[in-house]
Amino acid sequence: MRFFLLFLAAASLAGCGTQGPAGFSSAGTIDPQQFMAASSGAEASGYRIGPSDKLSLTVFQVEDLSFEEIFVDASGKLQLPLLGSVQAAGLTPAELSTDLERRLGERYLRNPRVSVSVSEAASQKITVDGAVMKPGVYEMRGRTTLLQAVAMAEGGTRIADLRKVAVFRSAEGRPMVAVFDLAAIRRGEAADPIVLGDDVVVVDTSRLSARYRDIIEVLPGLAVFAYL
Numbered sequence: 001m002r003f004f005l006l007f008l009a010a011a012s013l014a015g016c017g018t019q020g021p022a023g024f025s026s027a028g029t030i031d032p033q034q035f036m037a038a039s040s041g042a043e044a045s046g047y048r049i050g051p052s053d054k055l056s057l058t059v060f061q062v063e064d065l066s067f068e069e070i071f072v073d074a075s076g077k078l079q080l081p082l083l084g085s086v087q088a089a090g091l092t093p094a095e096l097s098t099d100l101e102r103r104l105g106e107r108y109l110r111n112p113r114v115s116v117s118v119s120e121a122a123s124q125k126i127t128v129d130g131a132v133m134k135p136g137v138y139e140m141r142g143r144t145t146l147l148q149a150v151a152m153a154e155g156g157t158r159i160a161d162l163r164k165v166a167v168f169r170s171a172e173g174r175p176m177v178a179v180f181d182l183a184a185i186r187r188g189e190a191a192d193p194i195v196l197g198d199d200v201v202v203v204d205t206s207r208l209s210a211r212y213r214d215i216i217e218v219l220p221g222l223a224v225f226a227y228l
Contacts, residue, residue, distance in 0.1 A: 047196070049088045049096060051076045052122035059104070060113035069119065082108055093117055124197025128153040131160035131204040145192040147185055149201050156182070161204045166216060167193070168200040169225075178225040179205060179216055 049055070053072045057080075059065040065081055072078060076089025083103050088096055093116040104112040124140045126149055133154035140149070146167065156162050162182040169176050182203070184190040195201065202208060205216055 047092060047118065047121070049076075049091055049093065049118065050122055050124070051089055053088075053118055054120040054122070055088070055093075056115075056117045056119050057100075058115045059100075059109075060115070062109070062112075065104075072122075121197075126152075126195055126197065127200045128203070129200065130165075130202040130207045131157045133157060140195070140197065144195055146180055146182065146195055146201065147192050149195045149199075150182065150203060153203075156203050161206060162186075164205040164216075166202045166205050166208065166212075167195065167225075168202070169196060170198065171225075176225045177212075177216065 049072060051072055051074050055067075055070050055072065055078075057065075057067045057070050057078075070078060070080075072088045076087060077085045078088045080086055080100075083100070086100065086103070091099065097114045097116045100114040100116070101112050104114070121143075122141065124144075125137055126140050126144070127137050128149055129135045132150065133156075135153060138149070138152040146165065150156065150165070163184070165180050165182045167178050167180065180193060181190055185192050205213060208216070
């Protein structure tokens with residue numbers, strides 16, 4: 001619960017100057033289909049490479065510097081020909097691509113073009129709280145859906161309202177929230193969304209503070225992310 005309270009405190013600071021739902025604006029609403037497409041795995045916007053991630057690295061027209069599979073070591077570095085040890089952990093794939101282009105361009109290649117993608121994310125953390133059997137912080141390995149995240153916490157309690165499961169996340173430094181019907185997802189009546197590292201999942205929104213319950217009530221619909 002401590003992790004969730006810290007998240008909500010940060011969200012409150014970001015929304016400073018508003019008066020609860022009266023200050024809420026849906027102008028930042030994200031289309032659910034757009035969200036589902038954008039969060040389909042490790043290539044989701046803002047993903048930062050971590051130790052033991054498996055990457056695909058391509059240097060255009062230079063096969064000796066290209067790898068279908070290359071692993072970030074435990075210290076967060078890549079071991080590459082010519083360049084040696086290069087820091088990868090903490091960077092997005094785009095940032096790493098830019099860094100490698102700069103390094104190669106300074107000494108070895110003229111106008112190099114580098115593409116980096118994450119083939120498999122080794123581990124990310126997610127917080128599952130609320131009406132679940134074992135609230136806590138869990139390690140995700142690779143692609144993880146909302147159903148799988150809740151299963152990590154051994155599912156909802158007998159009194160949990162699974163029709164209202166909130167997912168809080170930070171996008172470009174701004175807190176966001178969406179509400180999903182986990183019961184409908186289990187029945188196959190709704191898509192099972194991908195959750196991302198550092199998301200906070202709260203089963204049964206009745207357990208949130210009145211301020212956050214009111215904000216959620218004015219969202220334009222279930223499964224729609226909106227800025228807090």
